[in-house]
Amino acid sequence: MTTPNFLWSLxxxxxxxxxxxxxxxxxxxxxxAVRGSSMSPTLNPDSKNSTGFVFDDYVLVEKLCLEKYKFSxxxxxxxxxxxxxxxxxxxxxxxxxxxxxxxxxxxxVRVPEGHCWVVGDNAACSMDSRSLxxxxxxxxxxxxxxxxxxxxxxxxxxxxxxxxPCVHVSEEQT
Amino acid sequence: MKVLQYVRQWKSAAKExxxxxxxxxxxxxxxxxxxxxxxxxxxxxxxxxxxTLNFTGDVLLVEKLSPFLGKVGPGDVVLVRSPENPRKTxxxxxxxxxxxxxxxxxxxxxxxxxHSLVVRMWMMVPKGHVWIQGDNIYASRDSRHxxxxxxxxxxxxxxxxxxxxxxxxPLGQWD
Numbered sequence: 001m002t003t004p005n006f007l008w009s010l011x012x013x014x015x016x017x018x019x020x021x022x023x024x025x026x027x028x029x030x031x032x033a034v035r036g037s038s039m040s041p042t043l044n045p046d047s048k049n050s051t052g053f054v055f056d057d058y059v060l061v062e063k064l065c066l067e068k069y070k071f072s073x074x075x076x077x078x079x080x081x082x083x084x085x086x087x088x089x090x091x092x093x094x095x096x097x098x099x100x101x102x103x104x105x106x107x108x109v110r111v112p113e114g115h116c117w118v119v120g121d122n123a124a125c126s127m128d129s130r131s132l133x134x135x136x137x138x139x140x141x142x143x144x145x146x147x148x149x150x151x152x153x154x155x156x157x158x159x160x161x162x163x164x165p166c167v168h169v170s171e172e173q174t
Numbered sequence: 175m176k177v178l179q180y181v182r183q184w185k186s187a188a189k190e191x192x193x194x195x196x197x198x199x200x201x202x203x204x205x206x207x208x209x210x211x212x213x214x215x216x217x218x219x220x221x222x223x224x225x226t227l228n229f230t231g232d233v234l235l236v237e238k239l240s241p242f243l244g245k246v247g248p249g250d251v252v253l254v255r256s257p258e259n260p261r262k263t264x265x266x267x268x269x270x271x272x273x274x275x276x277x278x279x280x281x282x283x284x285x286x287x288x289h290s291l292v293v294r295m296w297m298m299v300p301k302g303h304v305w306i307q308g309d310n311i312y313a314s315r316d317s318r319h320x321x322x323x324x325x326x327x328x329x330x331x332x333x334x335x336x337x338x339x340x341x342x343x344p345l346g347q348w349d
Contacts, residue, residue: 016200023203026210069260080326083302085244114258138255139326 030061031148032078034090040122042076042157043090043147058149059157061142069137071096071116074159076144079118082132090144091118091128103130114138213237215336216253218265222308222315226251226345227265233337234265234345236330246304246325247271251332251345254306257320263329266306266316272325273298276305278318297322304328 024030033056034043043057061078065071071093081087095101095117101109111117115134120126129135147153208214219231227234236253240246248268256262270276280293299305303322308314317323335345 016196016203019203019207020199023206026206080324081302082324082326083300085302085324085326085328112258114256114260136255136257136260136324136327138257138260139324140260 026063028063030063030142031058032061032088033058038120038122038126038128039076039090039092040120042092042121043144045153055150057147057153059144060146060148062145063142065143066141069140071137071140071143072159073099076157076159077118077140078142078144079135079140082135082139088141089118089127091120091126093117094119109134116140211238211242214330216263216265221313222310223251223265223267224308224310224313226267226309227335228338228341231337232335232341234332235334235336237333238330240331241325241328246328246331248274252306253329253332254323255327255329257323257327264316265332266308266314268304269307269317270299270305272301272303274305275299276317278307279311280318302326 035056037044043059065075071077073093073096075093076090077093078088078090081089093116095111097111097113097115099111099117101111101117103109109117111134114137116137117129118135119128119130144157146156214236215233216236217231217233218227219229221229240250241252246252246268248270250268251265252268254264254266256264269278275296275298277294277296280295297305299322302325304325305317305322307316307318332345335341335343
């Protein structure tokens with residue numbers, strides 16, 4: 001007689017926990033694994049270690065910045081890929097609306113209103129705004145603030161723009 | 175003795191507070207999950223969807239599951255996060271999905287009157303993008319100005335109109 005009752009209360013408990021967990025991960029913060037070497041010096045510094053296993057970095061993604069969509073140059077963000085909505089990419093913002101980008105191939109590109117220019121730290125193998133163009137800010141779904149795993153690399157992620165040789169940013173005069 | 179009694183009293187009060195706050199958190203979470211994953215209501219106004227939606231303001235029910243499952247196709251009225259300002263949302267109709275070729279008039283208001291020439295263009299919608307257009311092509315800022323929109327910006331599919339009362343009912347693909 002007690003088994004259905006027990007199962008029911010267990011299911012209710014899990015459902016509640018899931019609901020609250022989903023809300024927290026949507027609105028405040030969540031964890032995720034970073035794959036690939038496009039952000040290499042900052043995240044996933046060595047994609048393969050001596051044993052041949054690949055260890056991904058786990059990072060803390062903060063979602064509070066989505067309330068106002070206020071970002072600054074140098075923030076590492078997670079955004080949905082413009083060419084495939086199921087994929088999420090991790091890149092660094094180097095320019096905000098109104099900035100001008102100097103590229104070797106094209107003259108200068110002005111970042112349009114509501115968009116940003118993202119670049120991977122490992123410029124050699126990174127699919128970023130140089131091929132995709134400016135990214136709408138609405139596609140961004142979080143900002144990476146901390147590395148939480150592996151243990152020797154726990155700490156804050158620095159939000160400085162690394163010196164990328166191929167990108168020259170001139171900020172908007174306000 | 176007095177201390178023990180005090181502790182017991184405090185314990186029951188704390189238990190009550192925790193119980194109430196869990197109930198509140200549960201309620202708010204349910205609200206949030208329903209709002210982001212199942213459906214929500216929204217108020218839209220403006221001239222861009224004029225024959226279908228009113229100028230003064232309509233309250234619509236927006237269903238969030240179909241864009242999540244990839245079941246949004248041509249003809250659907252969708253709620254989209256504006257690419258120009260991420261804090262704003264716009265309501266438009268999907269005219270084409272990835273791989274489709276869309277034809278459109280660049281500036282119908284001008285080309286009809288002052289010039290005899292009608293500028294008609296065609297374009298192939300790139301991968302992972304959609305082409306959105308307002309029903310009122312004379313007063314709508316949409317893919318003709320902004321280009322194809324990434325699918326990830328679609329927030330939901332409009333399926334029901336609640337307000338004004340004379341238009342209460344489901345909102346079909348093409349009216």
